[in-house]
Amino acid sequence: MAKKLIYGKPSGFFDTFDRRPGITHSTHYCPGCGHGVLHKLIAEAVADLGMLDKTIFICPVGCSVFGYYYFNMASISVPHGRAPAVATGLVRSNPDCFVISYQGDGDLGAIGFNEFIQAANRGENMAVFFVNNGVYGMTGGQLAPTTLPGQKTLTSPYGRSVENEGYPLKVCEMVAALDSPVYVERTAVTSPKNIRAARAALRKALTYMKEKKGFSLVEFLSGCPVNMKRSAKDTDEWIEKNVIPYFPVKCFKDIANERKPKQSPVGIYDKEKVKDSLLATEKIHPSDESELPVPDIKGELRIKCAGFGGQGILSLGMLIAEAGHLQNLKASWLPSYGPEMRGGTANCSVVLSREAVGSPLVKTADVVLAMNQPSIDKFSPDLRDGGILIYDSVNIKFDNPGKCNVYSLDASMIAKDVIGDVRCANSVMLGAFCEIIRSIDEKSFISSITNNFRGKEKVISMNIKAFQEGRKAVRK
């Protein structure tokens, strides 16, 4: 006598599950869960069709979020309801891969319905497996779009009222009405007979996907014994008695034979060009071209520039960040401003560091450059002890509390009287900053101005002049 395994753990599953130490062979699902039944069907079908190495399984938000611990295929976890949108990106960028979007009734029918219906309408080459159990299982059994009229859930303790919550969402019927989808079927994972029908439907959807016929949807009516507060047997019986009459189990559409396989789209981007443009900043300032040494900054130099919109606050921050970058410092620039183009308040956080910048947010500043009164009131308390405060004394009255180094200069006045344009006040502040900090070279600031106003010679010369005036004003 020889023993032959005829039904066993499908090879679409991992041999051991690493989700939790100790429990390496069973899933996290509750006893009798419909997800487990469906997982087995998927793992078996994908393995049998030889698609394991080309299939991407999208784990939804819900109980089945841990699918990637179980399926021996590429998996990705996406934000709630966004599986069809992500699947579109995956299938368009890798036309040879097969994408399974596994979604529940909250994920597909509620938060992600638009993503889903648009993907269906575009006819993307993907298979959506819609697990419909009529409740939000993971969060404790709340009302879902597919809850039956009169069904009691956590949030409909007197039963779903159609006056208040409307009728259940019939997803398959809606999708079947669209022209693009090739295959729409509703099945149930309850009795062995229904499970076999579900298995056949699932295989059909995967086959159509393999043939690149387009969008397939298979809905699985499944049970959630824990939240339906029934045993697995009673849940199955309840589904067959109540849910199936409302959601008929049948094939709504199967037109795959009329469709030609989708042609793989030709990419409109040249990969090399995209790569070059993404790495462009690296190429502008390669380290061997800069003659200037990397400034000796200990840790991070955290700078806050603040003023009202239109003073060039964000440009000031950008000029500082770029000057640092030109000397091969790591730099971050984070603007914060209101919706107004002029007026309103604006500030930006700049971090310069020899190492990679941790957070671009500046909470405790080493340097504050303030150009109006509200800014200095707001940000001077954030200065660390011994920090540097530079402000425009034309606009600001400030009493030094004595814990920081304060520099004031008539930036607006200098810009207006000496340069002839009050808009250069930020460059005057930049000059002051350069003179006070000293660790970053003057040449870097000038290149930074030149780069920023490239093509506007008049503006460049004016700003460089303002910059030099700012340095002079501090020296006095």
Add this chain to the structure above:
Amino acid sequence: MDRKKKKFTPVITVNECKGCERCVYSCPKKVLRLENKLNSYGYRYAFYIGEGCIGCGSCFYTCPEPGAVSIYEETEDNT
């Protein structure tokens, strides 16, 4: 080979069974039962009464656990 000579044995991995009874009530021949003992995770688990399995696979497909049920076919080694 004569079909009648085939013999099937369902094997239940005790510590993967969660005692949901899906296999028990799905079995057309009613040859699976729930044990009165608990496995190491505290669930009652299914067991095969020892004869009568027809190898239909209903218990395998209805079981939510990936590897809790497997079915073996015993064949006369003619080859």
